[in-house]
Amino acid sequence: KGEDRQALVPGDRKASELWKRITSRDPDEKMPPPDSNHRLTPGQIEVLGQWIDQGAEYEGHWAFQALKAAQGASIDSLIRARLDGTGLRPAPPANRATLLRRITQDLTGLPPTPEELDAFLGDHKPDAYERVVDRLLRSPAAAERLAVDWLDGARYADTNGYSIDDHRDMWIWRDWVLNAFLTNKRFDEFTVEQIAGDLLPGATEQQRVATGFLRNSMNTHEGGTIPEEYRVTYNVDKVDTVATVFMGLTMKCAQCHDHKYDPISQKEFYQFYAFFNQSSEPGSGATNANTGPLIEAGSAICPPERVKRDAAVRIAELKRLRAVPPARIAAQRDRWETEQLASLGLLKSGGAVAKKLVLFPQDQPSWIWSAADKTAESVEFERRFNLEAIPAEARLWVTCDNACEVEINGRSIGSSDDWTRPKVFEARGLKVGDNTIAVRATNIGASPAGLLLSLAMRAANGEEWHVVTDKKWQARLPVAGAAGTNWEPAAELAKHGGGAWGTLYVKKPSDAGPDALHQALGMAKPDRTTEHWATINTAFAEMQPAFKTLTNQLDLEEKILRKAADTGRTTVMVMDYKPRKTHILTRGAYDQPGAEVSAGTPSTLPPLGAGGTPNGKRTRLDLAHWLVDPDHPLTSRVIVNRYWQMLFETGLVKTAEDFGTQGEFPSHPELLD
Known part of the structure; x- marks a missing residue:
């Protein structure tokens, strides 16, 4: 005009x-x-x-008009009318397997299990399909599918966003959403608790957790942050999120000026903004943490009592499987025990066997390399050993923490200056009888790496031996004729890196007595105690992936049990004790306040009902009740359309997040209403 x-x-x-x-x-x-x-x-x-x-x-824009109850607007009648208009006939009914697959994937996002399919095909009662739908709607999988869409709209994330994007915990609010769908919470309660759960009379812990919906904004803690600038940014995000998720309005377009297309003025934008401007949320947060206000709370879907009960059941079953493992794993463990016993017996045999294992003969068993030998000077190590036969192949691995040269029987076989990985030499010059390995090392004590020698040989008949010595392991070996030793060696046979060499690690047992694994293996199975089985299973698990899985699962369940009573800190809304004035921000700039405004809603939509604080101030609780008022023309339409979109890929309104004048007109307004 x-x-x-x-x-x-x-x-x-x-x-x-x-x-x-x-x-x-x-x-x-x-x-x-x-x-x-x-x-x-x-x-x-x-x-x-x-x-x-x-x-x-x-009339005004359709989405702002009151809901209209349409007669005969069933899905079937609308489909048939469309088919009649095009001269088409309905497709024949789908078979039962197809029906189950469709409804299961629609409601849960997953295919039916073979057991579910068999049960449905075998159920010939008239209401079999209806009972399947009821079962699926009550399932955790359906709750998860419904929750995912809501989490996306609410901008859920367990990181803070912005350039650093560090960690925060919003999973407690996520669990609240999942539990709400799982327990079929009324939508009006679902909405009110997320917008203003903290303002409800006698608000519970979980009602306060629900307000995390408004705290899913990105948060910054970067240096140089102007807190007021980002506090305004967070509140603008709340306006945008609530307007989009619940009303399908692009209200943020009115932050800097009147909306160009929808009947929302800049003043009305800041009136809506005022509902969120009274919280005590700061503009700058902490690194790798949630920004306050915070509360300690537990998960709505995993209460401690249930977690403890379920974990105890699983732990009992896993312990049973470990004690009496499935046949396949039990057979693997029996073979492994036989190998272990054989290798232990090999070490306890006489001098001939000791020579065969290529040990370093000395007058008495002693440390091959020990911390006492540590020195910062250049030093030469020389060790002698006896061979009964020339090996078909022989390799020598040497690692030292600076540089070293290696000789066998007075002949150089190479040098190494790489302390990060072993240097492999062909062990040339070995002979029957006495042999000598000499290592000249420089500054070997400069780091804790020390010296490691590893000599591997394979005889012509295919037998493999691999002796490893190293200061860290404090490895020492008894040799032929050594008597009076007060300890027993233990052995663990394995393959290294898929290579050709078997590996023999030898370690000193505890001072308490014979090696625990050796002692446990030496016991007849009926006589083994729980401690014996634990020792054996732990050693076995290090070598057998199948059994290790059981051990890992048991460790996880025991950790869950220990943590069952733990709570987490989650971010919530808290009304600021000191009222804050709200102004229209010129061009949306945080530092350019204009006229003061009070909390309110767009005049195009129904007015706020009775409410407010004793001093007449409107709060988020008033806003929440207004959103779910039966006379509100947008909330129910937007939410119903959202789930049409989830199930059919396209909603009755194609522009699910824009019900304004630039959005699409509904394909079936009578069905939407």
Whole structure:
């Protein structure tokens, strides 16, 4: 409406600016503009003229109008009407297996299990399909599928966003959402608790947790942050999220100026903003942590009592499997025990066997390399050993913490200056009888790496031996004729890296007595105690992936049991004890406040109901009740459309997040309402 021009003069097309524009030949006046490439046909122009002559009556935008109960707007009737209009007939009914697959994937996002399919195909009662739907709707999988869409709309994340994007914990709120769907919480309660659960009379812990919906904004803690700037940013995000998720409105477009397309003024934007401007949320948070206000709370779907009960059941079953493992794993463990016993017996045999294992003969068993030998000077190590036969192959691994040269029987076989990995030499020059390995090392005590020697040999008959010595392991070996030793060696046979060499590790047992594994293996199975089985299973698990899985599962369950009573810290909304004034921000700038406004809602929509604080101030609780008021034209339409979109990929309104004038008109408004 201009100074002397009116867009529409009901009953008089010639006096209406609309008619003048659509019939003008002046390109500067013509509507639509010529450069828009849109044209009204003569017929369309005449329809508009007749409409003006008849009174120019019109309704506001469909989404802002009250809900209308339509008669006979069932899905079947609408589909049949569409088919009749195109001359098509309905497809034949799907078979039962197809029906189950469709409904299961629709409601849970998963295919049915073979057991579920068999049960359904075998159920010939008339209500079999309805009972399947009920079962699926009560399932955790359906709750998860419904929750995912909500979490996406609520911008759920366990990181803070922005450039650092460090960790925070919002999973307690996530579990609240999942539990709400799992327990079929009423939608009005679902909405009110997320917008204003902390303001409900006698608010419970979980109602306060629900307000995490409003705290899913990105948060910053970067240096140089201006707290007020980001506090405003977080509140703008809350306005945008609530308006989009619950009302399908692009309200954020009115942050800097009046909305260009929808009936939302900048003043109304900041009136809506005022609902969220009273929280005590700071503008800058902590590194790798949640930004306050915080509360200690537990998971709604995993209460400690249930976690403890379920974990105890699983632990008992895993312990049973470890004590009496499945046949396949038990057979593997029996073979492993036989190998262990054989290798232990090999070490306890006489001197001939000791020579065969290529040990370093000395007068008495002693440390091959020990901390006492540590020195910062260059030093030469020389060790002698006896061979009964020349090996078919022999390799020597040497690692020292600086540099070293290696000789066998006085002949150099190479040098190494790489302390990060072993240097492998071909052990040339070995002979029957006495042999000598000499290592000249530089500054061997400069780091705790020390010296490691590893000599591996394979005889012509295929037998493999691998002796490892190293200061860290404090490895020492008894040799032929050594008597009076007060300890027993233990051995653990394995393959290294898929290579060809078997490996023999020898370690000193505890001072308490014989090696625990050796002692446990030496016991007859019926006589083994729980401690014996634990020792054996632990050693076995290090070598057998199948059994190790059981051990890992048991460790996890025991950890869950220990943590069952733990709570987490989650971010929530808390009303600031000191009321904060809200201003229209010029061009949306945090430091350019204009006129003061109070909390309110867009005038296009129904007014707020009775409520407010004793001093007349409107709160988030008033906003929450307004959103779920039966007279609100947007909330129910938007939410129903969201789940149409989830199930059918396209909602009745294609623009699920824009029910404004730039959004799509619903394909079936009577069905949506």
